[in-house]
Amino acid sequence: MVPIASLWDEVRELSLGTSATKIERLDSPPSPLHFLRNFVSPNKPCIISNAISHWPALSLWPNHSYLSHSLSNSSVSLHITPHGRADSLVPTSTNAHSLCFASAHVERVPFTLALDRVLTSERGKYVAYLQQQNDCFRTEYAAALGSDCDAHIGWATEALGCLPEAVNLWIGNHLSETSFHKDHYENLYAVVSGQKDFLLLPPTDVHRLYIRNYPAAQYFYSQENGEFRLEMEEPVRYVPWCSVDPYPSPQAEDSERAKFPSYFNGPKPFKCTVKAGEVLYLPSMWFHHVRQSPDEKGCTIAINYWYDMQFDIKYAYFNFLQSIHCGPRLTQTKHETSGSDVSNCNLSDKSCKGALVLVGVESNQDSKDE
Amino acid sequence: MVPIASLWDEVRELSLGTSATKIERLDSPPSPLHFLRNFVSPNKPCIISNAISHWPALSLWPNHSYLSHSLSNSSVSLHITPHGRADSLVPTSTNAHSLCFASAHVERVPFTLALDRVLTSERGKYVAYLQQQNDCFRTEYAAALGSDCDAHIGWATEALGCLPEAVNLWIGNHLSETSFHKDHYENLYAVVSGQKDFLLLPPTDVHRLYIRNYPAAQYFYSQENGEFRLEMEEPVRYVPWCSVDPYPSPQAEDSERAKFPSYFNGPKPFKCTVKAGEVLYLPSMWFHHVRQSPDEKGCTIAINYWYDMQFDIKYAYFNFLQSIHCGPRLTQTKHETSGSDVSNCNLSDKSCKGALVLVGVESNQDSKDE
Numbered sequence: 001m002v003p004i005a006s007l008w009d010e011v012r013e014l015s016l017g018t019s020a021t022k023i024e025r026l027d028s029p030p031s032p033l034h035f036l037r038n039f040v041s042p043n044k045p046c047i048i049s050n051a052i053s054h055w056p057a058l059s060l061w062p063n064h065s066y067l068s069h070s071l072s073n074s075s076v077s078l079h080i081t082p083h084g085r086a087d088s089l090v091p092t093s094t095n096a097h098s099l100c101f102a103s104a105h106v107e108r109v110p111f112t113l114a115l116d117r118v119l120t121s122e123r124g125k126y127v128a129y130l131q132q133q134n135d136c137f138r139t140e141y142a143a144a145l146g147s148d149c150d151a152h153i154g155w156a157t158e159a160l161g162c163l164p165e166a167v168n169l170w171i172g173n174h175l176s177e178t179s180f181h182k183d184h185y186e187n188l189y190a191v192v193s194g195q196k197d198f199l200l201l202p203p204t205d206v207h208r209l210y211i212r213n214y215p216a217a218q219y220f221y222s223q224e225n226g227e228f229r230l231e232m233e234e235p236v237r238y239v240p241w242c243s244v245d246p247y248p249s250p251q252a253e254d255s256e257r258a259k260f261p262s263y264f265n266g267p268k269p270f271k272c273t274v275k276a277g278e279v280l281y282l283p284s285m286w287f288h289h290v291r292q293s294p295d296e297k298g299c300t301i302a303i304n305y306w307y308d309m310q311f312d313i314k315y316a317y318f319n320f321l322q323s324i325h326c327g328p329r330l331t332q333t334k335h336e337t338s339g340s341d342v343s344n345c346n347l348s349d350k351s352c353k354g355a356l357v358l359v360g361v362e363s364n365q366d367s368k369d370e
Numbered sequence: 371m372v373p374i375a376s377l378w379d380e381v382r383e384l385s386l387g388t389s390a391t392k393i394e395r396l397d398s399p400p401s402p403l404h405f406l407r408n409f410v411s412p413n414k415p416c417i418i419s420n421a422i423s424h425w426p427a428l429s430l431w432p433n434h435s436y437l438s439h440s441l442s443n444s445s446v447s448l449h450i451t452p453h454g455r456a457d458s459l460v461p462t463s464t465n466a467h468s469l470c471f472a473s474a475h476v477e478r479v480p481f482t483l484a485l486d487r488v489l490t491s492e493r494g495k496y497v498a499y500l501q502q503q504n505d506c507f508r509t510e511y512a513a514a515l516g517s518d519c520d521a522h523i524g525w526a527t528e529a530l531g532c533l534p535e536a537v538n539l540w541i542g543n544h545l546s547e548t549s550f551h552k553d554h555y556e557n558l559y560a561v562v563s564g565q566k567d568f569l570l571l572p573p574t575d576v577h578r579l580y581i582r583n584y585p586a587a588q589y590f591y592s593q594e595n596g597e598f599r600l601e602m603e604e605p606v607r608y609v610p611w612c613s614v615d616p617y618p619s620p621q622a623e624d625s626e627r628a629k630f631p632s633y634f635n636g637p638k639p640f641k642c643t644v645k646a647g648e649v650l651y652l653p654s655m656w657f658h659h660v661r662q663s664p665d666e667k668g669c670t671i672a673i674n675y676w677y678d679m680q681f682d683i684k685y686a687y688f689n690f691l692q693s694i695h696c697g698p699r700l701t702q703t704k705h706e707t708s709g710s711d712v713s714n715c716n717l718s719d720k721s722c723k724g725a726l727v728l729v730g731v732e733s734n735q736d737s738k739d740e
Binding site: 009 | 380385410681
């Protein structure tokens with residue numbers, strides 16, 4: 001056992017639990033103190049039932065004519081991709097073996113048209129997702145739908161000592177998928193209709209997701225010919241992103257497993273399904289991958305509340321952990337000997353089973369001497 | 371700047387503050403939520419005024435006849451050393467250059483005799499300290515003095531969700547000093563008379579204290595001839611302890627600074643004085659060194675409440691950080707090249723300014739392969 005793998009195990013044994021299917025469940029909203037003490041402070045997720053039972057949204061929003069009627073004068077942000085994967089790694093248009101970080105085509109369209117696009121989505125044609133992670137609920141929907149749900153989650157607001165920084169609405173279908181990433185927020189994720197399937201990994205497991213820099217690109221969708229164009233950003237901009245796709249196609253599975261052994265052979269990610277009426281507390285800095293199943297009308301509807309996180313000792317530990325590199329981004333130090341194969345090692349390289357990581361430990365004075 | 375030194379700086383810049391003399395001060399007891407959110411969760415100390423103003427102890431305990439009268443039938447634990455440093459590193463009796471971890475001579479004596487020993491302490495003769503870190507207040511004193519103070523700190527109990535695991539009383543003089551160490555408890559430290567001077571270092575700074583294994587020893591004091599005997603434990607038992615003495619004698623200063631450059635040249639420890647009537651929240655896993663100044667009767671009196679800590683992600687991060695070794699305990703891996711000087715390095719060795727640390731990063735499968 002080596003230190004980083006011990007960390008992955010220890011955080012599970014001490015705090016999170018060792019069963020990947022057991023996220024703690026609460027039958028009713030916790031008190032602010034209980035929530036802060038047992039979940040926020042230890043950075044531990046939970047699912048809360050009966051926390052939003054009083055929301056009219058639960059019965060109103062699955063009804064598309066209610067939504068269309070209420071939002072008949074609203075235009076909303078619509079994300080369109082060929083396959084349902086936005087903010088995700090896809091092959092560049094010129095080289096199938098080279099990946100880029102692709103953002104969706106985004107348009108602002110009348111709500112009724114947007115909803116129709118979600119419902120008529122088809123892989124290979126287009127996949128539409130009503131979402132925008134910039135407080136879109138409050139800016140685009142709240143005037144019409146604000147009285148159907150709470151503006152914030154009361155016990156979370158009291159625990160965290162602030163109102164949400166952003167509230168986002170998500171209306172999509174089973175084709176949309178969100179790739180592994182983390183947010184610098186405490187997240188309360190309420191499912192209104194359909195269900196969401198999460199894979200969760202704690203921040204301690206950062207190395208298992210093989211975060212690499214990928215060039216940014218964007219989809220452009222032409223409504224006239226129904227075609228997508230994937231354009232690399234100019235000048236090139238690199239986005240650090242998780243390399244792991246947890247659900248590779250059967251053809252790609254062997255190569256993905258070989259490329260990302262720490263993910264596929266390490267402790268399983270926590271897996272949970274959040275059903276309509278339930279709220280997931282997704283702690284800050286946790287990596288999450290999201291898929292969804294629609295309600296009988298074909299939609300998954302959710303709303304999430306982003307609260308400011310504390311940049312405290314946990315965050316400092318995380319940054320230190322993440323700074324321990326392996327592979328091409330290895331920290332080089334003057335003590336590295338020429339005979340070492342360290343600088344050539346790569347976690348995905350079979351020749352680098354016991355990949356070395358170099359961390360300089362120096363006194364401040366020593367640093368100044370140099 | 372190298373990663374571990376960045377961690378020392380970052381936790382200060384993000385959360386603790388960069389002024390070593392500025393521990394946050396509260397003018398009145400915090401609400402449980404405020405205490406949990408702003409101090410316990412981020413693992414951040416604070417000093418609270420007016421939290422124990424209602425204790426009769428504040429006026430009663432400085433009065434020695436009150437104490438002697440109330441405790442006239444009690445016997446209590448008394449720690450005796452030649453110099454006031456118990457649970458501390460001292461030269462072994464056979465070799466002045468070899469250090470051991472020495473515990474005090476402990477006896478259970480009538481309170482009045484014990485207090486007299488504290489007041490007649492003299493360096494070179496003996497230094498007595500009324501203390502025992504095993505819940506001594508509740509077991510030895512509470513029957514007589516329990517109504518003079520609170521059995522627990524109400525807002526802390528509510529925040530932490532449990533009653534104290536141990537409550538300890540400390541009656542000493544200016545000669546007693548507690549060497550750098552950490553406790554696996556959340557600690558509320560209330561000063562009743564005199565004052566306590568703390569040096570505090572966050573758990574992120576663990577490498578700066580040069581924790582090494584020292585053989586355990588114990589003082590035995592003979593009342594007949596007034597002499598101490600320092601006996602090594604048999605069979606030998608090693609205790610991991612902080613090597614740094616923050617206040618070396620003028621003669622030893624140069625060599626101490628050379629041996630422990632990360633301590634003496636890194637960010638200064640937080641320094642605070644807790645006066646009679648004030649409470650220090652000393653977060654779990656923080657390293658602390660304590661000296662004291664007596665009241666006009668010659669005593670410092672304090673009582674501390676140890677609450678269970680959460681063994682959560684912070685603790686897992688700490689263990690990982692601590693597992694990164696340098697020097698003799700360096701983790702060796704098969705990738706270490708023979709040309710490297712890493713295995714000979716030592717933080718106190720001038721030739722090892724940029725001491726390397728090796729951390730194996732392996733997938734579980736890889737580990738099994740070997």
